Amino acid sequence: MSQIEKAKIPDVPQMHQLINHFADKGEMLARPLSELYESIRDFFVIREGERVVACAALHIDWSDLAEIRSVTVTEDSQGKGLGDQLIAACLKESAELGIKTVFCFTYQPDFFRRHKFVDIDKMELPRKVWTDCFRCPKFPNCDEIALIYHAEEPD
Numbered sequence: 001m002s003q004i005e006k007a008k009i010p011d012v013p014q015m016h017q018l019i020n021h022f023a024d025k026g027e028m029l030a031r032p033l034s035e036l037y038e039s040i041r042d043f044f045v046i047r048e049g050e051r052v053v054a055c056a057a058l059h060i061d062w063s064d065l066a067e068i069r070s071v072t073v074t075e076d077s078q079g080k081g082l083g084d085q086l087i088a089a090c091l092k093e094s095a096e097l098g099i100k101t102v103f104c105f106t107y108q109p110d111f112f113r114r115h116k117f118v119d120i121d122k123m124e125l126p127r128k129v130w131t132d133c134f135r136c137p138k139f140p141n142c143d144e145i146a147l148i149y150h151a152e153e154p155d
């Protein structure tokens with residue numbers, strides 16, 4: 001299994017390329033380099049040697065709400081379980097932080113449904129989560145699907 005780690009500054013140019021490669025294809029929201037440096041502590045990466053082959057971020061929105069964003073796996077590394085590893089790492093970190101609710105906006109809802117995310121009406125999410133949307137080229141005609149994960153209470 002590939003090692004998943006928190007991102008480091010030298011990873012950022014490759015993360016930028018990876019995310020914006022899929023953003024150019026209309027599959028996710030683009031992220032400027034400046035934002036990736038500012039939010040570096042949100043990110044997990046999976047590397048093969050020096051190469052970043054996958055990344056994802058857990059972004060904290062509020063005391064009880066976080067977002068998984070920018071989940072990407074290079075085409076030649078897809079189908080090997082890296083996407084699953086990224087989601088598991090984000091959910092583990094949110095649990096460790098004490099955050100029980102995690103949402104995402106995506107064009108790949110089935111991928112998130114596998115991880116116990118369920119569909120939610122975007123309008124049910126607090127307004128704060130829309131901050132990013134204002135700079136999305138599709139705003140206000142968002143066609144991404146919102147899903148939410150509620151951590152199970154321990155028995």
Ligand SMILES: CC(C)(COP(=O)(O)OP(=O)(O)OC[C@H]1O[C@@H](n2cnc3c(N)ncnc32)[C@H](O)[C@@H]1OP(=O)(O)O)[C@@H](O)C(=O)NCCC(=O)NCCS
Pocket residue numbers: 022027028069070071072073074077078079080081082083084085105106107108109110111114
């Ligand atoms: C979606 C994405 C992150 C999946 O990553 P991946 O590493 O290929 O996924 P995994 O190998 O971990 O897949 C694990 C399981 O999920 C399934 N799966 C993968 N992508 C899926 C999708 N888009 N929809 C439904 N199921 C999916 C796999 O079939 C596999 O199932 P199995 O264990 O029963 O065989 C990857 O395809 C990607 O980076 N896509 C482009 C960017 C993107 O659309 N990101 C979406 C999040 S915003």
